[in-house]
Amino acid sequence: MSRASERAYNHIRSMILSGELQPGSQIREEALAELCGVSRTPVRDSLRRLEAEMFIRRNDSQRSFVADWSLDDLEDAFQLRAMLEAHAAKRAASRITREQLKRLRLHNAQLKQAIDIPNPDVPKFLDHNRQFHAIIVAAAASERLASMLGQVTEQPVVLRTARQYDAENLRRSHHEHDELLIAFDNRDGEWAAAVMTGHIRRAFHAYAEAHSTDTEIRKSNLAA
Amino acid sequence: MSRASERAYNHIRSMILSGELQPGSQIREEALAELCGVSRTPVRDSLRRLEAEMFIRRNDSQRSFVADWSLDDLEDAFQLRAMLEAHAAKRAASRITREQLKRLRLHNAQLKQAIDIPNPDVPKFLDHNRQFHAIIVAAAASERLASMLGQVTEQPVVLRTARQYDAENLRRSHHEHDELLIAFDNRDGEWAAAVMTGHIRRAFHAYAEAHSTDTEIRKSNLAA
């Protein structure tokens, strides 16, 4: 996709992920066009794409709204992600190259550095975590699988509460990555898949817990 | 999507599925616009959609081509479909309503009628087969899952060779559907998933066999 269109897509997507565009709020093409400094045409392209990725919903009369996910929706997405990414890990185990393994190790080391300090550097952690997972998906060598995973890997709410994860959770992620690496070293697809399943599911529960705590806090603030 | 846009989408999609647009051939927006009797705008929308569904590919410079799938690509798609649809069956087992079960039985009976005659009515079989599977996906009650399955359930080549399947294969499908129904009656998700996995994988191998026979025939024709 070329310049204006891609710019619009990235802009809108990041506005949704950051929460700048509130879940449930209506989206008007012209307003977005102004925000992005382009015409409606590329904005419309972006909206279609974001609709396919379920970041945006449309009502009966084609008006667009920022998707508002329930906890159930999220669990559903995580469940699918766990299944797909376990499948990716299994495929990757028999296809991954030495070079890719090296890069996995590198990112996992960096990711450890980001949490092995008094105040964890969560953005750095998330970045290396993302790249770690991306390498595995690439090693799985299935374009379709990659495209499907793209639909369930980044979720607005999760990203916004990620910084709440405690150091313990981050450390666990690191250790699970380590175990994945051993499974890959042994070319054991079943093992890799099992570790990956647990890894993703734990991530969901960590989110759910952080989220409920967050919700309770907000509720008590309202009550006060 | 409204009239012109939807018309263009259906038109182009069916041209790809039927093979009217040959795999690998370049697609020009304006040519399609004329074919569909609309302007380029709705055609472009459709192309974007079809690209996301991997019916269309784009080269580095944004030119579009009808996707040309290798047998490996197809196997990959079937593998994903087997996994996703097994998951759907598992979820459906605990959620399916009596009404939906009734409709499943109905379609399976109709589908049997389509093959229980001297010359099997393949289009009728395919239609009821499609609806049978659609009901299960609906019963699974996951919008995301449904959307993903939409990406791997209809494949141009497969559809075109479907009429080559012999009666034996069609009968097997019918029996597998029967077994699925029993699994659903028992609310046994694991069983349903297992049957579904086998059902889809057998379908792939039936296709692969029909395809290789077909290829051999074409080759010998060329040689003659």
Add this chain to the structure above:
DNA sequence: AATGAGCTTATTGTATACAAATGGCATTCG
């Protein structure tokens, strides 16, 4: 006061004109 018809306004859909980019071809230079 509630309801519904008709009008007004907001928003999206489509067509088209123009801009930008790409590919192919011919020509020229090494």
Add this chain to the structure above:
DNA sequence: CGAATGCCATTTGTATACAATAAGCTCATT
């Protein structure tokens, strides 16, 4: 003769004007 370069044709990207549609509002009617 081969490779590189510049020009032209083709194709896609973007903006904008206009058409269609749906939502909201006013006002009349019961």
